[in-house]
Each structure stands twice: as C-alpha cells, then as structure tokens.
Amino acid sequence: MTKKISGFSKLSKIQKIDWLTDTYFSGKEAATQVLKTYWNTDKKLQQLHDEFIENTLTNYYLPLGVAPNFLINGKHYTIPMAIEESSVVAAASKAAKYWGERGGFKTTILGTTxxxxxxxxxxxxxxxxxxxxxxxxxxxxxxxxxxxxxxxxxxxxxxxxxxxxxxxxxxxxxxxxxxxxxxxxxxxxxxxxxxxxxxxxxxxxxxxxxxxxxxxxxxxxxxxSNYVPNCLVRAEVSCSVNQLTEKNIDGKEFAAKFAQAIAIAEVEPYRAVTHNKGIMNGIDAVVLATGNDFRAVEAGVHAFASKEGSYQSLTHVTIENDIFTFWIDIPLALGTVGGLTKLHPLVKWSFELLQQPNAKELMQIIAVAGLAQNFAAIKSLTTTGIQQGHMKMHLMNILNQLDANPSEKEQATTHFKTHPVTHSAVVSFVNKIRS
Incomplete structure (x- = not known):
C-alpha cells in the first residue's frame, strides 16, 4: 500500500488510525489497541484533548508528581511537576526540605518586559x-x-x-x-x-x-521574540557555611567544593550545557504542569546563558564572611491566563495546588524549582556522586522492563537498598530469583 495520502486531515480519527495501522504496522489490532488504551472514557474530556492539536489520535501520558515542602518568601508550596525522568521530583523534594530548614528560598522579580x-x-x-x-x-x-x-x-x-x-x-x-x-x-x-x-x-x-x-x-x-532578558526573576538561598555541615560533610569543605563546581560550569561550555539541562529538568516540569510553553522557555533560557558570548552556567555562588549564597537569574515569560490554563483539567488542578499564583508569582515558583534541582544535582556530584541516587530511582524502570512481578519488585527493592544499582546487577538479581 502506498505511504502517501491526500486529505489525511479530513479523515475521522478512526479512519486516520485505520490508514496508519494498515500502512505501517504488522499487527493492526494491537497497534490500534495501544492508541485506544489511552483514550479518556469521558467523551467530552477526550474531545477537549482531541481539539488541542491537529490529527489527534490519542493522549500521550507523562507522570504528574509533586514536590512538597518548598518555603518561598515565607510561604509554603507543594509544586506540581510533569516529567518522565527518574529522580527529578525526588531531588527537588530533597532540596526543598534541606533549604526549608535553613530559611527557605527568597525571590525577586527583576523585570517583566x-x-x-x-x-x-x-x-x-x-x-x-x-x-x-x-x-x-x-x-x-x-x-x-x-x-x-x-x-x-x-x-x-x-x-x-x-x-x-x-x-x-x-x-x-x-x-x-x-x-x-x-x-x-x-x-x-x-x-x-x-x-x-x-x-x-x-x-x-x-x-x-x-x-x-x-x-x-x-x-x-x-x-x-522568545528571548526575554528583561523578563527576569532571581531565586536564591543563603546560610552560614556551618549550617551546611551534615553527617560526614564538613560545611566549609562542602561550600568550597560546591563553589568550584559552579565556577567550572561558568567557564566550561561542555559542563555548562549539562549543568543547565539539570536546571531545566525542574523548570520544564513545572512549566509543563502549568500549561505554559516549555519550548519557548528553553530557547530563551539558553540564549540568556550565552549572552556574554559563550555558553555559561545559569546559577552562581558566593562565599563571603562565611556566608554561602547560591542564586539563579533566569528569564521566564509565563502566563496564568489564556492558552491551556483554563482548558486542561490538570493544568487547572496545578494552579489550584499552587494557590492560584499570578504570572509574577509563577515566575518565582518556577525559578525556585530550577535552583532546587541544580542544588540537589551539584550536592550529589560533589559528595556521593550522581549515580547513587539516580540509579536507585531508576531501579523500578529496570524492573518494569524485565516484567518483574510484585514479589520480585519487593525483593529487588530490599536488596538494592544496600547494593549498587546497575542495569546488569538488576538483571542478574532477577534472573537469580527466577532460577
């Protein structure tokens, strides 16, 4: 059958699916069922989703999680995050708790042009x-x-x-x-x-x-233009270096190593790209959960990171008179009215969770999410290493790839609390159980 079609957009949803599955899939019924599995049983809600874009076939799900315990300008928030990447929500939550015990996050709107x-x-x-x-x-x-x-x-x-x-x-x-x-x-x-x-x-x-x-x-x-260098928000945290001391981590040593990691991202583009990608893990997740345009935000943010002529870190740190200050200045053009904000049920839910912020308040919340994500990442990198926490969060994904049953998942979760998580180690462990 030819793979070229005329008038595709004029077909009904079922006709589009029939043509696609007939043309591209060896198992038509199975391919069709995958799409139908993600249809909403509420026909009115499904029609709403169908009309967001053209040629809609089904809904593409992302997990919507929450990161609690954010203290921002003296006010507590639980932040919604729509993202598929393991450990992002956990890292944000951990950073929120950490800084909640040290005075919380402070934010300032620097411009809205x-x-x-x-x-x-x-x-x-x-x-x-x-x-x-x-x-x-x-x-x-x-x-x-x-x-x-x-x-x-x-x-x-x-x-x-x-x-x-x-x-x-x-x-x-x-x-x-x-x-x-x-x-x-x-x-x-x-x-x-x-x-x-x-x-x-x-x-x-x-x-x-x-x-x-x-x-x-x-x-x-x-x-x-999606480059909005004067639509800018600052988020920061600050405390005495002695307050950074925990478990086997000396506060002064941690602060110095953390500052060196930020300095590297300020001068080394290869590191800066990954550094800023981690920041955007937090920012994009909240932008998406609140129905805003994460592609526009991404483009503007990365242009801002290059404003000095080379690509640099979005976050910065100072240690002065034994006071550790960590901050981010980031351009965010956001909306709390229009677009999906009053249409998508989960977007409306997210705004109610955030206590109905206006655009300036949303800028501040999202900037904090990015700063928290970056703090958690740099803290892991300069202490335990990034893989220890990330792979523990990735464990369930590996188990699902192996079609592990509930008993196998329970045994694996217990085992890997005290053993390093790698893909090969999880495969070996599950095979050992099964044998």
Missing part, C-alpha cells in the same frame, strides 16, 4: 528613515489602540518602540524593536497582533511620504 520585532529591509538614506520613524511612532501606537485598550486598562500594553539599524550585520536590514507588558498573559497573540498592526501602519505611512519615492521598504515579518 517582553519583546517583539518587525523585521524589514530599506534602501535609502538612514537619517531620513530615523526622522520618519520619530515622526511616525505616535501613529503606530495610536493605530494599535483597538488592540491594546483592554490590556492598558489592566496596567499593561506597549512600553516602547525603537528603530534599530542592523545593516552592519545584514545588508539593508532594520527592525522595529518593541517592548510590551502583558501582565498575567504570556501575551504571544497580543504581541503578534500589535506587531502586525505596527507593520501595516509603518508601511502605509512610508508609502505616503514623498521623501521615499526613490527608496524601497519591504516588511519581511512581524513576530514576538
């Missing part, structure tokens, strides 16, 4: 273009009033528009660089609508100006 740009080319005199923009700027803002009126009533809207000359980087290339405040909305649709209106007005006014009869202006595109 979001960015959009109208990209265009222009051939002509630069001075004339700047003069034209200065005279036209008020018109651009006025023409967008029908889009900004409601946002302005709530205290948001357009902050500024600037003309940026980028011709040194690319011939004839200019921008309208636009700043926005979108309050509790992530604001993508609002920003993009404003940008398209700016472009339309800018082009109209340009074409009506007799100074530019010998010049050409071409609007290339109008789009928000």
């Amino acid at each position: 979001k960015i959009g740009q109208v990209h265009f080319t222009y051939t002509g005199d630069k001075t004339s273009l700047q003069s034209f923009f200065t005279a036209t700027k008020a018109t651009l803002i006025k023409d967008a009033k029908h889009l900004t009126a409601n946002m302005e009533k709530r205290g948001g809207g357009i902050i500024d528009i600037q003309l940026v000359d980028k011709t040194e980087s690319l011939e004839n290339y200019y921008q309208l660089h636009c700043e926005f405040e979108t309050l509790d909305a992530m604001g993508a649709n609002f920003i993009n609508s404003c940008l398209e209106q700016f472009a339309k007005s800018f082009e109209r006014e340009f074409n009506a100006d007799i100074r530019f009869r010998e010049s050409e202006l071409c609007i290339i595109m109008s789009i928000l």
Whole structure:
C-alpha cells in the first residue's frame, strides 16, 4: 500500500488510525489497541484533548508528581511537576526540605518586559528613515489602540518602540524593536497582533511620504521574540557555611567544593550545557504542569546563558564572611491566563495546588524549582556522586522492563537498598530469583 495520502486531515480519527495501522504496522489490532488504551472514557474530556492539536489520535501520558515542602518568601508550596525522568521530583523534594530548614528560598522579580520585532529591509538614506520613524511612532501606537485598550486598562500594553539599524550585520536590514507588558498573559497573540498592526501602519505611512519615492521598504515579518532578558526573576538561598555541615560533610569543605563546581560550569561550555539541562529538568516540569510553553522557555533560557558570548552556567555562588549564597537569574515569560490554563483539567488542578499564583508569582515558583534541582544535582556530584541516587530511582524502570512481578519488585527493592544499582546487577538479581 502506498505511504502517501491526500486529505489525511479530513479523515475521522478512526479512519486516520485505520490508514496508519494498515500502512505501517504488522499487527493492526494491537497497534490500534495501544492508541485506544489511552483514550479518556469521558467523551467530552477526550474531545477537549482531541481539539488541542491537529490529527489527534490519542493522549500521550507523562507522570504528574509533586514536590512538597518548598518555603518561598515565607510561604509554603507543594509544586506540581510533569516529567518522565527518574529522580527529578525526588531531588527537588530533597532540596526543598534541606533549604526549608535553613530559611527557605527568597525571590525577586527583576523585570517583566517582553519583546517583539518587525523585521524589514530599506534602501535609502538612514537619517531620513530615523526622522520618519520619530515622526511616525505616535501613529503606530495610536493605530494599535483597538488592540491594546483592554490590556492598558489592566496596567499593561506597549512600553516602547525603537528603530534599530542592523545593516552592519545584514545588508539593508532594520527592525522595529518593541517592548510590551502583558501582565498575567504570556501575551504571544497580543504581541503578534500589535506587531502586525505596527507593520501595516509603518508601511502605509512610508508609502505616503514623498521623501521615499526613490527608496524601497519591504516588511519581511512581524513576530514576538522568545528571548526575554528583561523578563527576569532571581531565586536564591543563603546560610552560614556551618549550617551546611551534615553527617560526614564538613560545611566549609562542602561550600568550597560546591563553589568550584559552579565556577567550572561558568567557564566550561561542555559542563555548562549539562549543568543547565539539570536546571531545566525542574523548570520544564513545572512549566509543563502549568500549561505554559516549555519550548519557548528553553530557547530563551539558553540564549540568556550565552549572552556574554559563550555558553555559561545559569546559577552562581558566593562565599563571603562565611556566608554561602547560591542564586539563579533566569528569564521566564509565563502566563496564568489564556492558552491551556483554563482548558486542561490538570493544568487547572496545578494552579489550584499552587494557590492560584499570578504570572509574577509563577515566575518565582518556577525559578525556585530550577535552583532546587541544580542544588540537589551539584550536592550529589560533589559528595556521593550522581549515580547513587539516580540509579536507585531508576531501579523500578529496570524492573518494569524485565516484567518483574510484585514479589520480585519487593525483593529487588530490599536488596538494592544496600547494593549498587546497575542495569546488569538488576538483571542478574532477577534472573537469580527466577532460577
């Protein structure tokens, strides 16, 4: 059967599944049953999920867990995390408990400005273009009033528009660089609508100006940026180095080794990438649980990590007068209204769990999740090693791969409390039980 199809999107869900299983699968009934297994029995809820995207076949589940005991600015939180990776939720919970006993996390909003740009080319005199923009700027803002009126009533809207000359980087290339405040909305649709209106007005006014009869202006595109270095939040923890002492770990020695690990991530990109990936384990999990766009957050965060010209650690540490301070500054453009926030039942559940935060509060909670994750990772790396805790959490995944029954799981869990967990060791142990 041909693997090319016309009009696929117009087929019903069952017709799509039939074509796919007939074309690509040796066992049609088994392949179909896998998809149907994950359908929701509540037809109305399933239709809601079906309409989130195009060509929906089924639901793809991720575990939704929680990390309790977060003390943030004197307020207790239990944080929802949607993620499949072993040990992430456990590590966050452990860090939350650790810092809850040492004063908790402190957060500060450093800015909430979001960015959009109208990209265009222009051939002509630069001075004339700047003069034209200065005279036209008020018109651009006025023409967008029908889009900004409601946002302005709530205290948001357009902050500024600037003309940026980028011709040194690319011939004839200019921008309208636009700043926005979108309050509790992530604001993508609002920003993009404003940008398209700016472009339309800018082009109209340009074409009506007799100074530019010998010049050409071409609007290339109008789009928000996911790089938001001025939509920034800081999360930090701090205590005396003596308070870092526990079990066989000396506080001063631990602090010094921890600081050296952070310093390495600040200068070594190979380490920084993995270091920041661990931070994003915590951040992405909460972003996803709250119905926000984790791809946009990832892109903006990694660009921010490269702002000095090389890829660096997002977290930093100081030890001054025997005070250990560990912090993260991170750009987070988030929303608590719009998108999935009022549609997806588990997103609504997550927001209620978080006590209905506004966008600024959500920024702070998510930044803390990233900092906690990084602290737990660096603490493990510089003391016991990362594999000890990670592989213990991974044990159940290995047992499930081996189709272990409840008795085998119980025996393996008991055994590996006192033995190193490796894939080969678990296979050997289960085979020994079975033999």
